[in-house]
Amino acid sequence: MKHDSTRPEAVRPAIPATAGDAPSVPLAISGLTVSYGDMPAVNDVSVAFRSGAMTAIIGPNGAGKSTLLKSALGIVTPLSGQVTCWGRPLARQRHRIAYVPQRAAIDWEFPARALDVVLMGMYRELGLLRRVRASHLARAMSCLARVGMEDFADRQIGRLSGGQQQRVFLARALAQGADLYMLDEPFAGVDAATERAIIAVLKEIVAEGGTVIAVHHDLATVPGYFDRVFLMNVHAIAEGPVATAFSRENLDLAYGGRLAQDPVGAAGARDAY
Numbered sequence: 001m002k003h004d005s006t007r008p009e010a011v012r013p014a015i016p017a018t019a020g021d022a023p024s025v026p027l028a029i030s031g032l033t034v035s036y037g038d039m040p041a042v043n044d045v046s047v048a049f050r051s052g053a054m055t056a057i058i059g060p061n062g063a064g065k066s067t068l069l070k071s072a073l074g075i076v077t078p079l080s081g082q083v084t085c086w087g088r089p090l091a092r093q094r095h096r097i098a099y100v101p102q103r104a105a106i107d108w109e110f111p112a113r114a115l116d117v118v119l120m121g122m123y124r125e126l127g128l129l130r131r132v133r134a135s136h137l138a139r140a141m142s143c144l145a146r147v148g149m150e151d152f153a154d155r156q157i158g159r160l161s162g163g164q165q166q167r168v169f170l171a172r173a174l175a176q177g178a179d180l181y182m183l184d185e186p187f188a189g190v191d192a193a194t195e196r197a198i199i200a201v202l203k204e205i206v207a208e209g210g211t212v213i214a215v216h217h218d219l220a221t222v223p224g225y226f227d228r229v230f231l232m233n234v235h236a237i238a239e240g241p242v243a244t245a246f247s248r249e250n251l252d253l254a255y256g257g258r259l260a261q262d263p264v265g266a267a268g269a270r271d272a273y
């Protein structure tokens with residue numbers, strides 16, 4: 001195997017593989033390894049995500065964060081490992097999980113209005129015939145209103161700004177009425193107002209008992225936005241409350257000591273790596 005210079009020199013003792021295979025744990029990953037070629041993108045990762053918390057997944061570019069989310073959702077097939085949601089196989093709990101992919105992964109030419117995208121979140125209750133009732137429309141509109149997008153319901157999604165598109169996808173997740181929200185870089189390429197709107201909705205979800213897991217890049221906002229962090233760089237490094245796990249030591253392990261500034265307790269770490 002080639003030496004991977006992005007890997008931390010010393011990897012922390014493994015997070016207990018059996019940390020959370022329990023009905024109260026929305027997502028437990030055990031011994032997960034994913035590879036697209038010779039090199040694993042995710043190597044033997046075990047982590048349990050807490051219920052009723054907002055957890056940031058952080059690590060450098062290419063650390064396998066998106067791959068971890070995608071394999072946890074069954075979008076990418078792992079080489080090995082197990083994923084359970086509330087103590088049961090993912091397939092039986094999928095309807096309880098909403099996924100907001102990276103904006104870059106979405107086909108924005110798709111001929112759908114913002115309202116149609118939100119209605120897609122209700123696919124289970126709309127059934128095979130996709131019979132949309134007034135109550136569905138009203139709920140879709142209220143989800144759009146929750147993210148400040150009710151005035152754009154009829155706009156084709158490709159003709160919305162990046163921030164507006166991200167809000168619509170969050171509205172689709174809300175319409176699904178999920179218990180676990182998994183978001184891949186929800187703040188990438190969005191304006192400050194959208195970022196504030198999205199974080200407010202995510203905090204509401206958690207206040208209502210939901211769980212949020214988001215891949216996040218801006219280390220400066222981690223303490224303000226998140227309760228917990230999971231640091232990874234191909235391998236798992238640490239998971240825990242921001243107050244303890246978001247430490248200089250763990251960041252050095254994740255980023256290989258390449259952070260230009262110290263984000264722990266200091267503002268201004270945006271793009272510092």
Ligand SMILES: Nc1ncnc2c1ncn2[C@@H]1O[C@H](COP(=O)(O)OP(=O)(O)OP(=O)(O)O)[C@@H](O)[C@H]1O
Nearest residue numbers: 036037041059060061062063064065066067068215
């Ligand atoms: N579809 C794919 N085919 C081949 N290699 C891939 C594919 N998707 C990701 N990779 C590779 O797997 C590794 C992990 O990628 P991934 O996107 O999961 O990392 P990431 O931590 O989310 O990165 P970033 O922060 O840059 O978005 C990278 O080396 C990437 O080049």
